[in-house]
Amino acid sequence: MNDVTQLSELFLLGEEEEALKFVRNYLNSHSYEELNEQLVRPAMYRIGELWEQNKVSVAEEHLATAVCEFVLSATEIRAEDNDGRLKAMIFAPQGEEHYIGLKMVAAMFREEGYAVRYMGPNVPLDAALSLADDWQPNVVALSGALAHRLPVLKTYAQSFTKLKHGPTVLIGGRAVTLANYGEYSVKGAVIVRHLGALREWIRTGKGSNDDSTLSTG
Numbered sequence: 001m002n003d004v005t006q007l008s009e010l011f012l013l014g015e016e017e018e019a020l021k022f023v024r025n026y027l028n029s030h031s032y033e034e035l036n037e038q039l040v041r042p043a044m045y046r047i048g049e050l051w052e053q054n055k056v057s058v059a060e061e062h063l064a065t066a067v068c069e070f071v072l073s074a075t076e077i078r079a080e081d082n083d084g085r086l087k088a089m090i091f092a093p094q095g096e097e098h099y100i101g102l103k104m105v106a107a108m109f110r111e112e113g114y115a116v117r118y119m120g121p122n123v124p125l126d127a128a129l130s131l132a133d134d135w136q137p138n139v140v141a142l143s144g145a146l147a148h149r150l151p152v153l154k155t156y157a158q159s160f161t162k163l164k165h166g167p168t169v170l171i172g173g174r175a176v177t178l179a180n181y182g183e184y185s186v187k188g189a190v191i192v193r194h195l196g197a198l199r200e201w202i203r204t205g206k207g208s209n210d211d212s213t214l215s216t217g
């Protein structure tokens with residue numbers, strides 16, 4: 001059994017302690033980014049495939065997600081608090097319920113020293129806009145898992161880019177890796193397709209040279 005299969009089985013069995021031990025052991029020889037991109041994401045995608053094929057039940061998939069969330073929270077790296085940190089607000093739009101990817105994004109911003117407001121999934125636009133107006137984040141990061149979420153992501157992105165303090169809006173998630181997002185590009189918003197590209201954006205303010213990885217509207 002490879003690592004991805006092994007971890008997904010621990011998730012499906014609800015083996016919290018074993019899953020945590022497995023992940024901590026993996027982290028002895030891998031980065032947190034490798035953990036997220038090469039182990040946890042594929043493990044959850046595998047569970048999605050088994051679910052689609054009716055090989056696991058909704059209850060097992062929920063259990064697996066809960067264990068996954070526990071493991072991510074337990075292993076997160078936080079930079080020390082200091083004054084004058086850049087601020088990132090992170091959430092998914094109304095209707096979107098998937099949030100494991102968002103948690104990874106929030107973790108990466110924390111690891112990179114940002115102050116983070118992580119609001120989870122299914123956040124109404126007005127409420128998010130009013131929080132952003134008060135807190136004035138430098139970055140607003142949005143996520144969508146299903147392709148039909150692209151129009152609502154576009155609406156959200158347009159609204160945030162119009163805020164007076166002008167945050168950068170990042171859009172990511174499975175939806176943008178699947179779809180032809182060209183028609184959804186928004187001026188001032190950046191589409192980021194994976195965590196490596198996000199790290200690069202955070203550190204340099206730019207995407208990688210690979211145009212298919214990241215595109216600006």
Ligand code: B12
Pocket residue numbers: 036037040041044045046047048049051052061065095096097098099100101102104105141142143144145146147170171172173174175177192193194195198
């Ligand atoms: C767990 C799960 C659920 C849980 C979510 C709980 C939770 N807490 O998140 C629940 C049960 C709620 C759920 C519901 C549904 N789901 Co679901 N779900 C999944 C599953 C198995 C795992 C999701 C996950 O955690 N993935 C792992 C994370 C790490 O991956 P990720 O989200 O892609 O994030 C990565 C990148 O995209 C990126 N990223 C994500 N966001 C952002 C944001 C930024 C700014 C950046 C830079 C990067 C970034 O970072 C991550 C690391 O690379 C997936 C399978 C899959 N392939 O994802 C199906 C899956 C996404 N779901 C699916 C479906 C169909 C549904 C439902 C419609 C089912 C239904 N009939 O009710 C509903 C829709 C709910 C809704 N309105 O949103 C399908 C989608 C198929 C499609 N048409 O696209 C999938 C693919 C399963 C399948 N194979 O059929 N689901």
